[in-house]
Amino acid sequence: MAGRVVLVTGVSRDLGRKFAVAAAEHPHVERVIGVDVVPPRGDVGGVSFVRADIRNPVIAKILAKEDVDTVVHMSIISTPGPAGGRTTMKELNVIGTMQLLAAIQRSETVRHLVVKSTTTVYGASHRDPAMFTEEMEPRRTPRSGYGKDVAEIEGYVRGLARRRPDLNVTVLRCANVVGPTVNSPITSYLRMPVLPTVLGFDPRVQFLHEEDLLGALGHAVAAERPGTYNIAGDGLLTLSQITRRLARPTLPMPGFAIGGIGNVLRSARLTDFSPELRAFLTYGRGVDTTRMREQLGFEPRYTTQTAIEDFASSLEPGIHRLDAALASLEARLSAASVPASSQPAPAPLTEAGTR
Structure with a gap:
């Protein structure tokens, strides 16, 4: 990584910012340029922040001006923002990536591209194999939303690799990321005091710890090994094991009722119960990581189980506060519907938040 000049997209989000900061501290990285439409929250250390929209051709000028040789693309979002909704999300994901790839194709300095993709590209259905390998296609092609965006993005990335055979292109298909500081649809779901599940299904799922995500990105930058790699912790857990x-x-x-509940949760801003998340919580998903170890040479520190355990340790201080909030809400609802003289005393809440 001697003398590297690394450009990182999506640094306004925590994981993008953390990776950029970690890369800037590497002794063989000369400079790190962080790009996003809004400034990052928190300390950026030695990262040079440039406020820019990758949907704009100005990104090509940044690559040339800064003599960037490595691009790490982390600006692929999984949920619509508060402004613009799904239309803006698709523009950021697909149009932004197309503009970035066009700039890289014309660049005379860029020689390595790392794309943070996701195992969501495989989808989730009743016809899925026990474990997806990188060569497999989804059994049910996504027709909308985040899954469709990722499939299109990976198609454009493969096209760039064909047009620029001199360019090292590394695609990391990361399993759902969990950790104490991760804020995503799946972690918002797992933080809820009561978890709605699909009756009759207990999916087997696989996770990647946030520290291993950052480690995999750094390793991919250093190793310069082109190809597509599944990135996930060892082992799978059923959803019932996770909830325990x-x-x-x-x-x-x-x-059929989960969709309605999802709309309520989305309106309350508790979590985004997207079609991808509902399918994941119904059928689950597992990926084979042989290529990650044997060809990329990366070994995660956390298994799926230890990643969930670390995530669980961050929830413990907040459980009783959530229970108190639920009890207060129930009391208000009861007071509104039952005469004060006939109100029964509320039952105490248990340690797990149940009556």
């Missing part, structure tokens, strides 16, 4: 480790009660519901 999180000390969270579940609310099993018919599959």
